[in-house]
Amino acid sequence: MTTPTPLTYRDAGVDIDAGNEVVERIKPLVRRSFRPEVMGGLGGFGALFDLSGKYREPVLVSGTDGVGTKLKLAQQLNRHDTIGIDLVGMCVNDVLVQGAEPLFFLDYFATGKLDVDTTVAVVGGIAKGCELSGCALIGGETAEMPDMYPPGEYDLAGFCVAAVEKSKILDGSKVRAGDVLIGIASSGPHSNGYSLIRRIYDRAGRPDDVDVGGVKLIDALMAPTALYVKPVLELLGTHELHAMAHITGGGLTENIIRVIPDGLGLDIEASAIVLPPVFDWLQREGAVPREEMWRTFNCGVGFVLVVAQEDATAVEGDLDRLGLAHRRIGAVVATSSDERVKIA
Template sequence: MVSYKDAGVDIEAGNEFVERIKPFVRSTFNENVVGGIGSFSGAYRLPSGYKNPVLLASTDGVGTKLRLAIDSGKFDTIGIDLVAMCVNDLICNFAEPMFFLDYYASEHLDIKNASEVVKGISQGCKIAKCALIGGETAEMPGIYKKGDFDLAGFSVGIAENDEVDRTKFVNEGDTLLALKSSGIHSNGYSLVRKLFFEKLNMKFDDKFDRSNLIDTLLEPTRIYVPEFLKFKDKINALAHITGGGLVENLPRVLPDGLGANIYLKNLEIPYVFGYMSKYVEQSEMFRTFNMGVGMVIIASKENAKFITENSDAYQIGEIVKGEKRVNLI
């Protein structure tokens, strides 16, 4: 007789995993969560107080940053990245994140490692003020190699219908503010890995800036939901700076006839990007990485002053008449 376990899938391990992560999941619940853990789907009440609400959804992964987490055996922060990549997109359409779901697929379920990942997801959800209301775990021997797994995240937020399209709120003369990134975030890691580990032959525990290299590279993506909620009534538009960098992401919130001037001398570029710039062309750096700017706020001059006085945001440029593009000056 052949069992499912003989084929590489351990149902009991899956059940044990669910029990282990329940405290992490429950810690993200709020008054809008309906029911608990273990049903066929997650349920969430729509918040009250909206005049004409619309739901917005975002999904993402963490790219090949996951490869570094797997190879280094460091799983405590990659879940934060997963949440960040979804909720940071939602707030660019003025959606307040409500709930999050994850998908964890592996060759074989390692309960300890998977629990660390979900713990990180729950931490990210708490920062983003959203509930982790469900997820799925799949063991797929024959699809994934031994020790490998993949992650996907899904988040839903709510916004007023007339606030979703931010381009109509952007005006000539508005100020561009940078909210600092925590590092590389979760984009460009194929280039990162090729540079540090193939070209330069560096090791995870090599000293780099003020920590080990692997700790720098796995620094979790910053979640900007707290800043969004704090300054929502003073923000004209937001741009999440991910793959494509400033030059490709900022134009997504610009109306026709307006462009953005960014002054390079104003940018506070972290050490890791300065180091990589010794080996990578500047144009490639700005098309691949956030260069220290994780989120751009567009605000009127008056509101920009208030935001900079009450956060780590700082001015990097302005909105000008012209082609819908970013000018690096």
């Protein structure tokens, strides 16, 4: 009887040593994101975070997301250093909507075969996004799963936990007819609509060097998601905001209305939605109808504040001070119609 050839985990496609190298290389990147509340470091079975010293009646707000098929573009272009910022942005901007401060973040990175440099670049972007958002990258999982993914491909997911004082939760209950919608500029498509973006980009022949507003098309498409946490938390400390919305999948048509109570609707001024050059290129090259643009993309508006009309000028002044480009895009109105969002 023939003796079987001895097999190891590496023979099966999993390289434990590569995983350990990733952990050692990302440790200094991750530590830069730590907050005083973080207890311990990387490497434990669970991550510890002390919430006792800051909140009186803390309510935890959690969120999870990925970056969609923007991952395909990142992998196609071999550009992995900012996709992690997108991952953080998709999560922290969501929990911010309820007035919550992101506390800590965990990531899940899965691939068929671990490439150390790629993994470190991706996780380095996640750590940078957390650092810019004041959110600790407290843990995560790097999974090497042979045969699950084609060579060179990986998947990402992120998980964020935030906190807000119970008395300061933004739940839309303060929204009134007459409130003003202030749109804060996006940095580009962020991480939404990339199945359509990639179709347009491929059909146009992947013209990387096309100029859109003074930058190369591909740089505009890969621009990382804007992180609104720090400036918006500062605004919340000095202004009474009635509601906020993160403009993600569903675009302007479907996201703002999520924070508006029944009996109220939105009148959005089409003339206020000035498409930045990258969106103008997408609309022209894809012959995308205007209504489809509004429903698919943020169209240059990444985050929306809903404020009382009498407070709008003061809020806009602080947005200027904080360096956030913005414009009024519409108002809250009373409505009994089933069509609660009008863009005209």
